[in-house]
Amino acid sequence: MKAMSQNGVNYHFDKIEESVKRSQSQSQSQGGVKMKLFAQIGEPDKGDTTNDVTKQWPNTRKLVEMGSIRLDEVEEDQLEKNQYIIFDPIPRVKGIEPSDDPLLEMRASLYLTSGKERRAAKVQQKETNEVNHGTLQSH
Structure with a gap:
């Protein structure tokens, strides 16, 4: 910290x-x-x-x-891309099994929810910025 x-x-x-x-x-x-x-x-x-x-x-x-x-x-826009990455504590790779830790499924679910909320907030912030700056396109 x-x-x-x-x-x-x-x-x-x-x-x-x-x-x-x-x-x-x-x-x-x-x-x-x-x-x-x-x-x-x-x-x-x-x-x-x-x-x-x-x-x-x-x-x-x-x-x-x-x-x-x-x-x-390092990608030019890597920090922006990082906003869309969701950590998954469960290895979802063929041949690699997770441990029998009962908290893994709960952690995976919480990280997924957190990531989705972060993405939604990012989209909402982008739309708000576009409206405030008059760049939002209506279709």
């Missing part, structure tokens, strides 16, 4: 964008920001649960590198 209040609400996005642009100027062939993706392997026989997000697994659990993600560029 401190970083947001000092650096603005888009602080993390701005830092990623800055890093991508800096890496592009340094090396054309391997430009971008690269991050490694890890999975922590739980041990159910030692009490690691997948249905209670309040129970943290010990740091001693094995980490496995799953791959990497590289960001090569």
Whole structure:
């Protein structure tokens, strides 16, 4: 929260964008920001649960590198596009199953509702701006 209040609400996005642009100027062939993706392997026989997000697994659990993600560029209007993205905590990818956490479905539903409301508010704000500026087209 401190970083947001000092650096603005888009602080993390701005830092990623800055890093991508800096890496592009340094090396054309391997430009971008690269991050490694890890999975922590739980041990159910030692009490690691997948249905209670309040129970943290010990740091001693094995980490496995799953791959990497590289960001090569940032879209010009990415901040605007971000307003239409809805986070879904349930992986909806063939071959990847969600945990048995009973809160996942509720969270997914709440995020969907929140995203729809945010989109509706954006559309309403845009229409209000168009009316106020005389640019709304009637059909």
